[in-house]
Every structure is written in C-alpha cells, then in structure tokens.
Amino acid sequence: xxxxMIIMSAVSGMGKSTYAKSLTxxxxxxxILSADDYHINTDGVYDWKIENLSxxxxxxxxxxxxxxEAEIELxxxxxxxxxxxxxxxxxxxxxxxGYEPKIVRLHGDFDAAFARNVHGVPEKTHKNQRRGFEKAxxxxxxxxxxxxx
Numbered sequence: 001x002x003x004x005m006i007i008m009s010a011v012s013g014m015g016k017s018t019y020a021k022s023l024t025x026x027x028x029x030x031x032i033l034s035a036d037d038y039h040i041n042t043d044g045v046y047d048w049k050i051e052n053l054s055x056x057x058x059x060x061x062x063x064x065x066x067x068x069e070a071e072i073e074l075x076x077x078x079x080x081x082x083x084x085x086x087x088x089x090x091x092x093x094x095x096x097x098g099y100e101p102k103i104v105r106l107h108g109d110f111d112a113a114f115a116r117n118v119h120g121v122p123e124k125t126h127k128n129q130r131r132g133f134e135k136a137x138x139x140x141x142x143x144x145x146x147x148x149x
Contacts, residue, residue: 004074005094009081009136010106011129013117015149019106020076030074031067035060036119048119064090068097075099082132084139091142103142105133108149 006023008016017034024030038056039048060079067075075094081087087103094101114126121129138144 003071003097003099005077005090005099005101006074007077007081007087007090007094007101007103008079008106009087009103009133011082011110011113011133012080012119012121012126013113013115014106014108014110015113015116016078016080016106019104019147019149020078023076024074027074029072030076031072032076032078033060033063033067034078036078037063046119061089064093068093068099080129082129083136084142101143103138103144105138105144105146106149107146 006020008020010016017032020032024032035053035056036046036048038059039046039052041047057079060077064075064077077087077090079086081090081103084091091101091103110126110130114121114123117126
C-alpha cells in the first residue's frame with residue numbers, strides 16, 4: 001500500500017469516527033487523528049471549550065506532522081473539514097510528503113446526525129455546518145469520494 005492520508009468531511013454526528021475506525025481494520029498501523037482528542041480531560045471525559053478550539057486544531061496538525069515524519073502508512077484525519085479551506089492544510093501536507101490524500105465526504109440524514117452528535121453541538125451550529133457542507137465546492141483536481149451513510 002502506498003502511504004495515504006484520508007481526510008474526513010461531514011457534519012457532527014454523521015459517523016466520521018465510526019467510518020474512520022472501519023478503515024483501520026485491515027491496517028493495524030493506521031492512526032486516526034482528531035482535534036477532539038485535545039478536549040478529552042485527564043478523567044477521559046470530553047470537555048469541549050470554545051477557547052481551546054484553536055489549540056485543539058494546532059495540536060492535531062502537530063500530531064499529523066509527527067505521523068508523516070514517522071511514515072505511518074495510513075493517516076486518517078477525523079475532523080469536520082466542512083469545506084476545502086478546512087481541509088487544505090492536511091491535503092497539501094500529504095502531497096508534499098508523498099502521501100496520496102483523499103477527502104471522504106459522508107452524506108446522510110442531517111436530522112439524524114444532529115440527534116446522534118455526542119459532542120452537544122448546538123442546533124444553529126449544526127445547521128451552519130450543513131449549509132457549508134452542501135455548498136462546498138471542492139477543487140476538481142483533488143481526490144474526493146462521496147459516501148452515503
């Protein structure tokens with residue numbers, strides 16, 4: 001297998017983490033990286049705070065660079081990445097490092113995703129995610145896969 005970076009794209013609750021885990025079954029050395037990891041406190045409880053958002057995404061990028069340097073064969077970025085702007089840093093870093101980047105966009109029932117979201121994303125935020133997801137224009141030269149869940 002060539003080195004690959006899969007960059008998830010979906011609204012909160014659509015099943016990004018579940019889908020990402022399913023991709024690792026045949027790749028025991030794969031790593032899943034998420035900004036959400038930053039929000040897990042020492043007791044293992046998810047404790048999201050808006051003031052930590054930038055630090056969480058910076059931490060995810062630092063861990064991504066470390067995974068690239070360690071030449072992990074399959075790196076999965078498990079963040080919302082609603083638009084190409086959100087995913088661009090990961091996509092470009094993958095290309096520069098000789099990885100095959102792929103955006104995996106999960107489509108499904110948005111209302112069910114809102115009901116399922118385990119991070120308490122407010123309805124207004126979720127609707128904004130949906131609008132951004134639906135209107136996103138991905139570069140035609142990027143490898144983008146649309147998956148119905």
